Amino acid sequence: MLKGLIFDLDGVLTNSARFHLTAWNNLAKELGINLTSEQLDSLRGISRMDSLNLILKYGGQENKYSEKEKEQFAAEKNKKFLEQVETMTPKDILPGISELLADAKKQNLKMDIASASKNAPRILKKLGIMDEFDGIVDPNTLHHGKPDPEIYEKAQELLGFKTDEVISFEDAAAGVQSIKAAGQFAVGIGDKNVLKGADYVVPTTADLKLSKIEQVFNQK
Structure with missing residues (x-):
C-alpha cells in the first residue's frame, strides 16, 4: 500500500x-x-x-x-x-508538480526530499513549497552519492515506511539507479532510453498524474 x-x-x-x-x-x-x-x-x-x-x-x-x-x-x-x-519564485515550479503535491496531500501521503543539493531548503523556500514536505535528507550525513542507494534509503527511513510503500521520482539515470538499488518503485522524468531502469517513465513533469502512477505501482 x-x-x-x-x-x-x-x-x-x-x-x-x-x-x-x-x-x-x-x-x-x-x-x-x-x-x-x-x-x-x-x-x-x-x-x-x-x-x-x-x-x-x-x-x-x-x-x-x-x-x-x-x-x-x-x-x-x-x-x-x-x-x-535568489531569482527563483513559485513560478519556477515545474508544470504538473503543484497538482501532484495537492493530490498526494488529499490522500494523506507523506513526502520528503532526496536531493544531493545542499541548497534544497533554500530552493524550496523560494518556491514556496517548503511546508509540503515532511523531511529533507541532509547531504552532509551521506557517505556515498548517487547511484549508491544511501540517499533513498535515508529518505525512506525519514518517512518510516517500507520499500514497497514508497514511490520515488528522478530525472537522472544515476538517480533512477539509486532508487532501484534501494528497492523502491522508480518514476523517471525524461528520455525513456536514458531512464530505462525506471518502473514508469513520463516525458515531462506535466505528464505526472498520481492516479496513473498508482495504477502501475499497484500492478507491480
Missing part, C-alpha cells in the same frame, strides 16, 4: 538543474576544459564534489589540484549557483 512519495529536487520539482549545469560549464571553461553536452548531462543528480571530480577527469586533470583547491572551485561554483537561486 502506497504511503509516501520521495522526490529529487533539481529537474523534478523545479528546473534549478539548469543553474547547476551552467555554473559547472563556466567553471570547466575557466579550467580549460570543454565539456560535451553528454558530459555535462552526466553531472545531473550527483553531488558537488563528485561533479567536480568528474569534470576534472573529463579534462585529464584528476591529479592537478589539491583537495583545498578543489573545495575552492566547488565553493566558487556554488556561489554562482546561489546567485541564480
